[in-house]
Amino acid sequence: MSAAGTTMTPATVRCPLPWCGAENPPDADCCVGCSLPVRGYAVLSVYPAYLFNLGLSAAREGRLGAAREYFAAVVHWCPADTEARNALALAAFQLGDVSEARRQWEQVRQRRPADPLADRGLSLVAADPG
Numbered sequence: 001m002s003a004a005g006t007t008m009t010p011a012t013v014r015c016p017l018p019w020c021g022a023e024n025p026p027d028a029d030c031c032v033g034c035s036l037p038v039r040g041y042a043v044l045s046v047y048p049a050y051l052f053n054l055g056l057s058a059a060r061e062g063r064l065g066a067a068r069e070y071f072a073a074v075v076h077w078c079p080a081d082t083e084a085r086n087a088l089a090l091a092a093f094q095l096g097d098v099s100e101a102r103r104q105w106e107q108v109r110q111r112r113p114a115d116p117l118a119d120r121g122l123s124l125v126a127a128d129p130g
């Protein structure tokens with residue numbers, strides 16, 4: 001994981017226990033307020049963003065199949081992440097999977113009716129009914 005220093009490290013990690021909520025350094029093993037082990041939680045909380053960045057890199061390198069898998073994982077984890085869902089739809093479209101692209105863009109539009117990327121995507125799909 002060469003990107004660990006940048007994409008995997010949040011500024012601080014807030015303790016997930018509501019009655020504690022202490023801000024911890026990103027490399028803390030245990031919460032400074034309550035000693036809860038927070039390292040795993042910190043990794044999990046940034047993991048979708050990490051996967052999303054891997055997907056963007058793969059897409060930039062033309063590895064669309066890999067990009068699609070990364071974006072699909074993010075969407076599975078964070079169904080409300082419309083940015084990842086738009087990226088997933090575009091990767092599917094570029095791979096020729098028009099029906100999957102349409103399905104994902106329609107889901108973006110259900111969550112964000114005015115989303116410009118979903119609008120543009122659905123007009124691409126409409127022009128290519130395959």
Ligand SMILES: [Zn+2]
Binds near residue numbers: 020021
């Ligand atoms: Zn705590």
